[in-house]
Amino acid sequence: MPPTRPDLAPDGSLEREEMEAMQREIGDAAVFDDEFVFDPSTLGDPLATAAGGADPPVIVGVDQSFLRGEDGEFDRALSAVVAMRGGEVIERAHAVTPLEIPYIPGLLAFREGGPILEALEVLPVDPDLALFDGSGRIHFRQAGIATHVGVVRDLPSIGVAKSLLCGTPRESTENLPEGARVPIEADSSVDAPDGDLLGYAVQTRQYDSPDRYINPLYVSPGHRVGPETAADAVLALASSYKLPEPVRLADSYAETAKGEIDH
DNA sequence: GCGACAG
DNA sequence: ATCTTGTCGC
Numbered sequence: 001m002p003p004t005r006p007d008l009a010p011d012g013s014l015e016r017e018e019m020e021a022m023q024r025e026i027g028d029a030a031v032f033d034d035e036f037v038f039d040p041s042t043l044g045d046p047l048a049t050a051a052g053g054a055d056p057p058v059i060v061g062v063d064q065s066f067l068r069g070e071d072g073e074f075d076r077a078l079s080a081v082v083a084m085r086g087g088e089v090i091e092r093a094h095a096v097t098p099l100e101i102p103y104i105p106g107l108l109a110f111r112e113g114g115p116i117l118e119a120l121e122v123l124p125v126d127p128d129l130a131l132f133d134g135s136g137r138i139h140f141r142q143a144g145i146a147t148h149v150g151v152v153r154d155l156p157s158i159g160v161a162k163s164l165l166c167g168t169p170r171e172s173t174e175n176l177p178e179g180a181r182v183p184i185e186a187d188s189s190v191d192a193p194d195g196d197l198l199g200y201a202v203q204t205r206q207y208d209s210p211d212r213y214i215n216p217l218y219v220s221p222g223h224r225v226g227p228e229t230a231a232d233a234v235l236a237l238a239s240s241y242k243l244p245e246p247v248r249l250a251d252s253y254a255e256t257a258k259g260e261i262d263h
Numbered sequence: 264g265c266g267a268c269a270g
Numbered sequence: 271a272t273c274t275t276g277t278c279g280c
Contacts, residue, residue, distance in 0.1 A: 064270075066271060074271080103271075105268035112270070112271095133271095134269045144269065165269045189267085212278085218269085 001126050003117065004154035005029070010113030012100025019110050020141060026151050027142035027191065035224040036156040038128045042086075043236045056086040057128035059237070061246025062119070062149075064112050064133070065254035067096065067261065075099055078261070079115035080254035083125050084246050094257045095119040105165065106140050109148035116149055127155060129225070129233070131247050135159040136222035136230070138167050138184055138198045141191045150223025157222025158230045159199070160247055164218050166190055167198045175213040176203035181231050184218065200231040204238035214242060 003009060008026055034040075038057035060083045069075035076096050083091040095118035101111050112134075120127070135144030136159025143151075144165070150157030167184040176182065181200040186192040199220025206214055219234045221227055237244035243251070 064271075066270095077271095103270060105270090108269055132269095139269080159269080161269050163269065166267085209279090 001153075002121070003152045005152050008148075008152050009117065010110045010148060010152075012110050012114070014110070016107070019107055023109075023139075023141040023143035023148070024191065026148055027139075029151050030137070030142065030147045030222075031224045032137055032142075032221040033224075033226045034229050036128065040229055040233060043129075043233050058083055058085050058090070058125055059246050060084070060120075060123070060127040060130045061244065061248070061250035062116055062130060062132050063247060063250035063254045064115065065258045066099070067258060077112055077115045078254055078258050079112065079119040080250045080257055081116075081119045081123050082246055082249040082253055083123060083127060084249075087245075089249065091123055091125045092253055093119050093123040094253070095122060096261065108134055109143070109145040112145060113148055113152075116145075117152065120149075120153065130155055130157045130222070131234070131237070131244055132157060132159050132222065133161070133247055133251070135161045135165050135218065136199065136220035137227075138165055138218055138220040140166055140189060142198075144220065144222070146220070146222030154223070156224040158225055158233060159218075159220045159222050160234060160244060161218040161220075162215070164201075169201055173201040173216050176201070176206065176216055178203055178206040179235060180216075182216070184220070197227050199227050202231050202234050204235060204244070205242045217242070
């Protein structure tokens with residue numbers, strides 16, 4: 001399953017201005033509403049298969065680790081994808097590519113998008129939905145890594161970030177109860193009308209004790225998923241840990257695969 | 264000029 | 271992201 005928009009594939013050799021122009025194009029091409037065929041209520045349900053008709057959707061989690069070269073510097077990115085269906089892992093794949101540019105806030109997809117697209121290419125199953133470690137629409141030009149890869153592959157996608165890149169929470173996000181969500185709205189730093197709903201701070205897990213608390217995740221539409229569904233999906237997929245299961249498993253697989261290569 | 268910034 | 275020590279809680 002090749003990319004639908006290879007012309008928008010992230011290219012680390014572009015000038016910064018060209019990268020930003022491409023991101024505006026991606027933000028325009030992106031669909032920030034529900035536009036998928038599967039039933040979102042079956043996402044986190046291990047019994048969905050037994051319950052009835054169609055197979056539950058294939059969900060993939062994507063995450064990266066990094067490899068050092070001879071000089072001890074990071075020179076390669078490893079992207080790991082884990083595919084799940086009905087709560088079970090059905091496939092895994094990974095790819096390694098050279099790092100072309102440093103980490104620059106707002107340009108993450110041009111650093112890590114290459115290995116992600118390769119790993120998705122190698123994955124022997126067609127995903128219905130992808131969850132990324134990073135932003136989607138919560139991005140200066142509404143084109144975070146989840147949106148970028150989603151548009152290039154025309155794949156429904158969701159951004160799951162552990163910290164907020166831009167935008168403004170409508171209210172405090174401190175010490176939210178489990179299951180709570182707080183809207184993240186566009187501000188002057190975002191290329192969108194002020195106040196537009198970019199995504200949600202989502203509290204998947206929380207302590208009972210009052211002294212310490214867990215930070216929320218920042219969930220935003222990547223492509224073909226609305227903000228409500230994005231938050232619903234993350235909550236449904238994060239039953240046991242803070243991170244949604246596909247992303248958590250991709251995280252550990254990225255570490256495992258790194259250890260097997262680096263050696 | 265200053266601040267602020269996914270992974 | 272990666273590194274790394276220390277602490278809390280079941």
